[in-house]
Amino acid sequence: MDIDETMNTQSSELIDSQMETEEPSVLEFSQSLIGTPKAIKAGELQTLLKALHEQLKDLDQNVDKDSLKTVTQELIHKQIMKSPNKTVKALAACCIADIIRLHAPNCPYTLNELKNIFKFFVDQLSYFGKNTPDFPYHFYLLENLQSVKTFLLLSEIDNAEDVVFPMVAEFFDVTAKATLPRNVELCMTDVLIQIIEDVNILGQEMTELILEQFDRFDKGSKNPAYLMTLDICYACAGSLQRRVCQYFSDILLSVSSTSSDQSDDLDEVKKAHHLMRKVNTVTPDLLLNAMPLLQEEMKVDHMSIRQLATETLGEMFAEESSNVAEKYPNIWKTWLGRRNDKAQSLRVKWLEACVDIYKHHPESVPELIECFKEKFTDPDDKVRATACKIMRDIGIENDSASMDKDLVELVGARAKDKKNVVRVEAMATIGTIYNNCYQRIMANDRVVIEKVGWIPDLVLSCLYLGDLSVQANIESILQKYIFPENDNDAERTERLVVVVDSLKEKQRIAFLALLQKQKLFNENMLTYVEMCENHMDNNDVSEHDATKADEFMKYLAARFADKARTFNALRSFLSRENDKDIKLLRNAIDLNRTYKQVYAAMNKLLANLNDDQSAIVDIFQSILYRACPLILNKSNIAHLLKMTKTGKGRRANATTQRSIVAQKILSDMSTVYPSMYANNLKDIISEIMSDNDSTADEGLQLLAEISKASVGEMKFQNNLVERLTAYVSDGSVEQATHAATALAAMDNAELVLAEAVADWSDDFYLNSPALLNRLASFAQIALYTPSLIHPHIASLIQFVEEDLLNAKTKEINNPNDEWSSYEELPEQSRQKLTAVRLLVNYLTACKDLTEPEEFVVGKIFAILWKLMDITCESAITDKTNAAEASHLRLGATQSIVKLTEFTRYTSELTVPKFEKLSVALQDSCYYVRQEFAETLMKGLQSGQIHSRYYTLLFICAHEPELSLLRQVKSFVQKRLSVMEVKQGESSVVDSSLVRLIHLLAHHPDFTEAVDDLNDFGLYFRFFISCVATPDNVSYLYHIVQQIKISKDMVDESLSKNSYVLSDLACLLIKTKCNDASWPLNAFGGRVSLQSRLYHTLPAGVVQAETIKKNYLPKEFLTKFEEERKHKSGEKRSRSNVSVGNKKVKV
Template identity: 30%
Template sequence: MVATTRGANSPRKLKFSDKIITKGLTTDALVKRMKTLHSELASIDQDNVDTNTLQGVRKELISTTILLHKDKGVRALAACCIADLLRLYAPDAPYTAPELKDIFQFFFRQLSTGLRGPDAPYYNEYFYLLESLASIKSIVLVCDIPAADELLCTIFRNVFDLVPMGLPKNVEMFMAEILVALIDECASLPSEVLEILLAQFLPARTRTDSPAYRLSIGVCTRTADKLQRHVAQYFGDLLLQHTPDDQTSMPAEDVEELRTAHELVQRLAQAVAPLLLNVVPQLEEELRVTDQTIRSIATQTLGAIFGDSNGAKLARTYPSTWTQWLLRRNDRVAAVRVIFVECAKDIVSRHAELKGDMEEALKGKFMDPDDKVRAAVCKLFSQIDYEAALHHVTKSQLEELAGRCLDRKPVVRHEAFNSIGRLYSLAYPEIENNDLAAVPQFSWISGKLIEAAAMPETRDEAEKCISEFVLPMPTKSEDVVSWTERLLLVMKYLNPGHVTSLLALANLKSPRPSVFERFIQCCVDFNVCVTNKRYIIQVNIHCQGGTIDKNEEEITKNLNHAIKVVTSQSADASKLADDLRTFAKLNESRLYKLLKICVDPQTDLKALIKCTSEFHRRVEQASSGILETMSCQEAQALRPTKHRVAITALQQTHAEIIADRAQSVLECMSKFNPTVYSPHVAELIKALADEKHPRLVQCCTQALAAVVRTDNSLAPTEKRTTDRLVKIAQCDSPKQAKFALRALSYCKDGADLCAKVVKNIASTLPKAKGDTLVAHIAALAEAAKACPEAFEDKSNVITTYLDEMLTDDADEEWVEDNQLNAIGKAKLLALKVMHNRCLAHVNSDAALDVSQPVFKLLFAILEHGGAVNPSIDYDSRIKARLRLQAAVSLLKMSSAETYGNVVLKNLIMLAVTLQDTSFRSGKSEKELATGSLHRCAGSQSAKLRVQHFDMLFIRLLHLLAHHPDFTVTTEGLQDMAKYIEFYLDIVATAENISLQFHLALKAKTVRDADSHVFSEISKKEYLPEENLQWLSSAGKPIRSPTSKSRKTGDDKDKAPRKRKATASGRTNGTTKKARRPKKTNTWREQSADEESDEDLTSESDEDQDNVKTQHHANTTSTREERRLRRSRGGEELEPKQDSEQSGEEEGSGEEESGRESGRESDGETEEEVDQGGDKDKSVGVARKKRRMRGPRLTHRKRRASRPSKP
């Protein structure tokens, strides 16, 4: 037993005694012997072996006969046996250094050729060899070999060549163990080995499923501490090698290598960030260099590093680098700032902890001077997802993004619209779910887009954004309910102004046929004309001057005009016109037919979707370049149709806020485009019985009244429906009563039904109170207009009661419209009853008899400041409302020629109502100031412009002369000058300014119709004409009718008078001097002093007769009459020389005329001065009788001082 124990502890000896190298030994026999040897060596334990017994095979195995044997099996088994010997001799090496070098080269040659996969011959032997090298770590002997760098490079190269073969995972693990052991044990890592490792991180190889990429990540991660210094040195040398001198630019190849190196750093940061411990500071230094290329590359690299998943950790690890990178947002080169913004996308999306720094960094980029930077920061938000926009972006950033929708550069606007619209589209499902975070963050976006659509420059892009992201067209007919719900939800978060603008965008207010429909018809006509012309040419018929040529010219003219109208509001009118003209010339009748069907309000949604799809497909096939333009135009034209298909869903909406918006849509369609209700009359009638929802009844009653007025054949005929309308017309809702009676008036027995309603209301009117009274009067007002014969049966009873009610001031105080009490509403409706009745009788012989008491009442209200009876003390606020309604009633009545002459006699009283002391009247001034008047004046034809704008000037001068606030003082004249300046700003152009001068001069040759003599009014009429001449000649710029800018750059640099001369076309010759002196009281010095002493209302009959006689005696002397008017009733003066007669003389003549005017003023008689001395108080009382507010307008400062006294 002892012997047995002693034998077990003794080293094991090799039993294999055969010779491996023997003459005549066949390959099979050799393989057999090698297998026997390998089996025995593999079974021997490393700690229990007698190495002396291994000496024989040790030498034979490394002989060239074995290592270079032609048989692959012999070489594989030999490699395994040598690996076993290295294991058994460890930690000592059984071979010399040269022998070890040959052995390891032999090993990796065998692995490279034999380790090709499990199906390869002798795969198990090769796997055994690899496992032995990895597990025993015998591979580290390579590091003990002198000058082993080449061998190390060979090993790394062979390993990375083997990895892509798709070997099993355990093979990759053994390879990683080998490479890690070599890196850890080598004294110095060869640069080529490092390059082999880093090359696996290049973009072309960095696929996550790449075995070589996985192997390199594993090796670098495990040896990061050892590789950090080598990596830093490698990149430091590379950057230093490619850094140019200050005076030289970097060659293109160096730039490319530098970019490759930085891309490698970027990949390393993503995969093995610890490797870059000393590289990131080098990148920080690159941010400070003067070379733009290096700064750009470094900015992009660090941006990608910080934007990676572990970027927030790196930002905390390298705070100085993070801070320096943030400063690149203010780099002096715009290209670097653009790169910074582009790199910010990943940081904003992934790192909420860096939200504050990024918000501050991007804050100023929305207003960057370079449009590329602004466009880049806008585009950034189109690349982030919803969660990032909700949690990592603040509302203020989104508001700044929305503000860029109004940027002056189209590229910036495009990116801003695309980003903000896309974010709204992503957020809509959460807004629909009423998410508490999403609603305040995104719901306001639709309102901003609607605001942008109101601007001419951004209208097209805003409408496209709304159509694409906010209210996309339904793609299926069953989506109409969801589309309607989306419309109402969008409107829920809009303020009233936005709702109005959205309805305006819907084109519901556009008249039918619309502008675009006219364009389609012009295309059809043009297509027919071209077809006929081709036919004529084919049959060789030559029509010289025939109808075809005339028709062609007329049709082409109409087409061009239609295109001009369609493009008038477009920011890019020239491109739009070209695309529309191209569309017209396609000569595709099917396209025109499809477009007609699409814009037809009667088209249902199913047909609309089908036609739209086919239209887009055909346009793309015919001319793809115009597809985008035609799609936008089609989307604009389709809006009324899309709203029509939503009527049923709108009627079924009862939620409070949503119902308000639905009501707005329905009311707008009823008012401006009632034809869309034609297919839904049955539903409207059915809804009248829904007494539980009075708002629905009101909308449907209004819609029914509107649609039957458009088409009488749609009026209800069933007794049950008409009885329902009769009942509604007598209810306590003013609007329901009004619209019900209107609908009744278009029914078959409308007169009898309306008479029945009027009779019932007249009998209950004295007893009616509150809302019932208001509703009854509203119905009567509608009856007086829609069915006057029914009203006349009870007109005496009704008007008597209304007169009594108007004179009674027992009502409460006036408040806002929606809170106005019943008696106040009743009084206003009473005035409507009266003017509606007058308009109903406008064509009858009794028109003036019917209107006389009404005119008397309305003018009395204006004259007494809103009180019918001046002896009764009315509340000032209800008086203001009555003044407003009286003025509106007079305006409506003046639209009829029969009543217009009556209103004209008291035009001054009506006109000054525009400046009523109540703030209510100033409500529309903001709208007028937006520039709509410029478009109105400029868009008219020449004939209409002259008739309605240019010739209006003489009446403006007359109105100013009779203005209650007009005084001949410096302040008074400056106030009046603002009106003239406002008029010139809107109307005056270089073409019509001469006409304005002519009208001003002609005004001096006529007398005031209200004062047939040279009274104070006549004197004051002279002053506005002088004011005009001074304004026009002292630097008031005259705009060109086609120019968008008021002053050109060249004009700004010229002196004020020279700029005026250029604008008006007088560029040659001497410019006239203005006759107005510096101070107004020296301009008409004597006349102004006497004005306060003269009577405003009378002169002696003798003076009047003398003046009239003198006037008739000198009818042929125009100049004498003008001198007489200038003297305001003074002594006759001798005629001057003829050179002063014309109002269009040169400057010297104008100065002479001014001097004579002064002398003539000085020649006024003392008698007239004395007469006026006792009437100073009368003048003051007349001026203070009714003080009106001055013009609340915004004007440019005058750019020229008033001319000195000649």
């Protein structure tokens, strides 16, 4: 073959730049390399080849080609190329490489010969990495082929990849062992680049081999095979792109185009995606043509494929050095659209993928934020929870300037989500944000305060949801993020003040309520600790004691959402009988321990539990967060007292404001945890004895609260008693109240104050300038030392009833408003209200005493019942203060409810009088209705008032203020949700329907007129909407039916009213069952009605007639059915319109 004809295309690349035009050199090698008839011995042949090699490597291309002819052909003789001697072959390969070099740009071999030569070269190059003395020859060969670019000749050979692939594979394998010199690795890399880039040899196997290296090694690996792969990809990106795309296309499209869920197919796709991610991290250009494949995958019906593509692209976009989003804007847009994918799991994965994108690519943040905002209202709770969680992960608070307040507020809104999993994540996120921003808030950074300073307020507002799981979550967030662990008492106290200062009034009330609940739970846990200690000491626990212990633990567990787990945790700890841990629990909840001591005991206890009872650790953490004095601790007091003095005497600024807040916290602490002040009593008394009025006022308030908690125990020195007495005599109303409280609650108050009380009682006349002070002081003395009031009670009652309450308080406003705050009332109105409080406090204090005589009790109750009849209408007519009338009505009603809960006074609440209390819930003044409803709800929730008062709440059915109506309904429903009602039994709320019917039967507005019955039906509709469920509706229907076979025990002549209302209630219950598709089955249990309300009629004809007869007027029934048909027709019409207009989402 004429080499000029076949190799001209390669001439430009094979020309030696050092070729000279001098006289050609000649190969001076005359020996033959081929033996005849036998081959030359290996040793001798080696010598010859070495000599030849030494000459050839020194020759340049200006050699006489004729002098090369003999060796050119002899070197490819089978005696040499198939010699068993490795050194012979290695030398021969070097010589052949030089022959090709010297003949460039022509080739002295035919294509077939050349193909065999390259196979021969490949075979020799496979010895790298093996322990052989021929390494220098192998390296010479490699370097020669690389520098001369001999592999370009492969372009003329058929199936060249088959020839060269073993060498490529060997190169990767041997370099992976990391045993070769760096120059060898570089030569190999260059050879492979030549093969791919210049010769265009890049088949499927070669592509897979290159991509395989990304699977073998991770980003950052120093392995030579990985580094060689990277060099090849960087140098040959253009050549590789199409092949790489084809590789991934074959895998991805074959699966994504089907709906197959076979694990083998999916595993292959997952591997391909994993590989794409790894390639993208180092050589993203390689995926130029493959990226659209991922875009298409995000659109397929196969959910697993869509999710995989979304995750893969998310990881690619998130790469710190990535510009994928910028480079492929359409793919980015498609990826953003996956946030609304129909698959919930994919939406979750999309959100999780956003975290690193947000962190690494600020240019994408605005788009992401808008997408996040949508996800907080996603229909799936897991998506909403994840949206909240990733806000914590991305650290949106790190840059306060760019922090999106709307985004933080949206997270905050999820703290009131209907699903607990969302609430937990939302609160953890906003808690984390607040904690991370606190130092900037502390530094008074207005931007940060405006954007996140409201977070504690929001957290505490969630208490109004009334959900047990929410309360536990709030307590956890407060301890972890709002008031995190900090041994520095001064810093912790300052943080407490900053947080409380940020609260609105409603949330400050909630915060105080939470602390009061924690104090009560703390007391319960002390009882539990004593129970644990007794259990350890008693080896033989009686069945009665075991049952009692179980009941108490159930009572504690009922305060948590997961009652069963909490009960089991408490019982498990009790059974553990570990005296060290019981002692740790006692120390952790001890109010007289410092913050450090409490935290140390708590953490040690949790660590001990984690060692052998890890299953109860999270439950006990919730228990301890509630029981341990951590938010308020005795360690705070000294620093709070210091802060109250710091801001005084200065102009209004942040320090002054914090001083005011510190004083409020001290006041709250004295109410909730008065025992914590034991070590600070000396300082408080010093403040009272000082001449600084404001300081003395604060001290008086604290001393009063401490005294309340230790009635009859405090012993005061004479100078303090004198100072307190002076405050009662000559101080302001507030000073007199606090001073009287401290004096009345001290040890030996009866002897010390007897003379002073007698002197003060002389001021009880209408024009006395000290009347309000005396009434306020006596109200406190009556509560804490009623024996001092006994001698004066008759004259006090006479003065209040005949003089004070009969005094006309002129209207001061025009118009004469029905309500104003207590502070805005005229002094005479405040005197009346304080006088009523005095009488009520006296009865409260005497509830367990023999005094006063019954006529005194009756007289005071008569005053209260009479006050309920004072109306705003009569006040306006008489031109007296209408707001005073409202306050008196409200105060009297609340006082009656309170007093009649005491055993001594229960007889004062007859059935008619109980029903009269309902009038307050239909008062003309909204504030009276609202305040009384609040009183009932608080009392029912805390268990301080009888369950009979649930009945009164349903009188709110006609409440014109929707907010109050919703509040009452929400309260009833939440109370029902936490009541434990055994199977087949009814709740106290269910049974209140009987009281409601009796109350309405005696209502002065009741008639059998159609319109009146419609009005009264609203009470039952409201009751049913609050109480009725598929589980209790049969019981409700049954007890209402029972009324029809009974007679009214209060007024038998009104029995028919009850029958009418019974039929009305039954009709509405059946209507509800029909509308809601509830079954109305016969109730199988036995029911007895309250004997004070109804008595069952004798069995017989009368009973049969009443139960059979429908007492509802025919006119009412006709109108009721017409309205039902009309509403049913309207409903069907709306339904048809809705179906006609319904849009189908494709």
